Amino acid sequence: MNRQRLLAPGARNACAALAVLGVGALLIGLKLAPQRALASLLLGNTYFLMLAVTALVFIAIQNLVAAGWPVLFRRVPEAMTAYLPAGGLGLLVILLGSHSLYHWAHHTAGVHDAILEAKAGYLNLPFWSLRALVILVLWWVFARAIVLNSRLQDIDGDVERTHRNKRLSAAFMLVFGVTFTLASIDWVMSLEPHWYSTMFPWYMFGGAFLHALAAIALATVLLNRRGFFPKFNEHHRHDLGKYVFGFGVFWAYLWFCQFLLIWYANIPEETAYYALRSSPGWLTAQALSLAANFLVPSALLLRILSKKDDRVLIAACVSVCLGRGLDLYVMIMPSVAGGSARPHWVDVPIFLGLGGVFILLFERAFSSAPAEPAKDPYLIESLHHHG
Numbered sequence: 001m002n003r004q005r006l007l008a009p010g011a012r013n014a015c016a017a018l019a020v021l022g023v024g025a026l027l028i029g030l031k032l033a034p035q036r037a038l039a040s041l042l043l044g045n046t047y048f049l050m051l052a053v054t055a056l057v058f059i060a061i062q063n064l065v066a067a068g069w070p071v072l073f074r075r076v077p078e079a080m081t082a083y084l085p086a087g088g089l090g091l092l093v094i095l096l097g098s099h100s101l102y103h104w105a106h107h108t109a110g111v112h113d114a115i116l117e118a119k120a121g122y123l124n125l126p127f128w129s130l131r132a133l134v135i136l137v138l139w140w141v142f143a144r145a146i147v148l149n150s151r152l153q154d155i156d157g158d159v160e161r162t163h164r165n166k167r168l169s170a171a172f173m174l175v176f177g178v179t180f181t182l183a184s185i186d187w188v189m190s191l192e193p194h195w196y197s198t199m200f201p202w203y204m205f206g207g208a209f210l211h212a213l214a215a216i217a218l219a220t221v222l223l224n225r226r227g228f229f230p231k232f233n234e235h236h237r238h239d240l241g242k243y244v245f246g247f248g249v250f251w252a253y254l255w256f257c258q259f260l261l262i263w264y265a266n267i268p269e270e271t272a273y274y275a276l277r278s279s280p281g282w283l284t285a286q287a288l289s290l291a292a293n294f295l296v297p298s299a300l301l302l303r304i305l306s307k308k309d310d311r312v313l314i315a316a317c318v319s320v321c322l323g324r325g326l327d328l329y330v331m332i333m334p335s336v337a338g339g340s341a342r343p344h345w346v347d348v349p350i351f352l353g354l355g356g357v358f359i360l361l362f363e364r365a366f367s368s369a370p371a372e373p374a375k376d377p378y379l380i381e382s383l384h385h386h387g
Helices: 009-032 034-064 075-096 114-119 125-156 160-187 200-225 234-265 268-277 280-301 304-308 310-332 347-367 379-383
Strands: none
Touching (some): 034 347, 200 234, 234 304, 268 280
């Protein structure tokens, strides 16, 4: 099935309406509660932007190891990368309002703060902006190059494009390791500049990549139900389920490692982070995040037959997607809301608006090329996966 529109006109209009609602909520929020509105924008933009770039990581890993099994549905993660330019625009709005969101951005020079003064060479708006620009440009350039090679191969069938993408993927993974670390520190960890954790970029990656795997599996199974990827079978589902199960455990391991190291060291600059998030409301949110990201998918996907069942896989992936939002909520919102874990009225419409933008961009990118890369040399292997 080639170049079929994914959304009915009504669904497309609904996504557009959500995007308009999100913009309206953001504009009103910037007037009435600018700090919270920017925090909600940061949460939603980080959710979808890191999903887009870690979907590219999934593609790059498969290219590097010459994996044939996911070629059948490779257009799904490719289409997810279409959000990267929109994520850059969202980050620009955050930059313009950074004085309301980031404490270090409005630190008064005359007020003595030894920690902020020591970090001023790194945490300053010109350098922060430059790093963000470089990060986003590099992510977009690699995504554009890798996806373009994949699409051009549909036209000329040149096997060299597969080798070229393998070389691009190797370079991207090296760049990604550095840029994702900086992005995690700059965009999220620096919300609380007196706190630090050497585990934090790893923890952010674990959550983002788990989210990408769940979103890829969820979208692929749902598209398969719509008639796409007719050769998609239980072995594809099983491998996707193993990915989600394995990285759910990995995410929980990273969560525990960060918490244990900070608890055991008992350094005030570090423990303050968890002291705030151990208050009743935030502790409940953390517990729900652990359940959604680890306990629920692990229980659902423990058995081999469960991983092959699309209903169980859908349930596990939905749990992870919800859990990723909760995880980011616990990371971001305490820095602006203090001890109150109650959602603000701007949180949901801004998030849903960004979700509408993501779906529209995903549909446009996915529908712009054949659903299956027909001339990829590994497609035959994918069509007969374990057959």
